[in-house]
Amino acid sequence: MLAAARRLLAEEGLDAVTHQRVAQEAGVGRATVYRHWPRTDQLLLDAMGGADLPLFRAPETPVRRWLRKELRQMADELAIPAVAAVSLTLAQSALSDARIAHPHDESVKTITERIHAAIRSAVAAGELEADIEPPDLTAMLVGPIVYRATMQRAPASDDFLGRLVDSVGTWHDQPG
Incomplete structure (x- = not known):
């Protein structure tokens, strides 16, 4: 099954x-x-268990463009009402069910680590000037997309996603 x-x-x-x-x-x-x-949330959680999260997996340079692309994918998935509903259900269930909380927390940790690794590489390459703690960075980038999709039930425009990416620091154009 x-x-x-x-x-x-x-x-x-x-x-x-x-x-x-x-x-x-x-x-x-x-x-x-x-x-x-x-x-259903239990079924989904077990189905997702052990599967690698597809988002933010393989950073590319320039990181700014890659990050916008990854955020676009996340926003597009959350724009599907069933996906938004399942996401909220899993998050809500994690508040009171330890069986769901642990894998949920691991997913959040994975996304945070992936985004932070990409930002660190952008800083090291001189593409970005930023100094934000990883949990704050993830909340600044992902949180508004979740809010837009689930609370406002509205799509995230490319301009909106661009402003999110631009909000994490000062970006510098890279040669090539």
């Missing part, structure tokens, strides 16, 4: 991972899926 859920997740995205679809893909009854995962 988890293999079926992971396949759906990889091929069709978060909104495809439902009890019914997983049951169909795995060739089992829907009640069997519900017995193992009474809530």
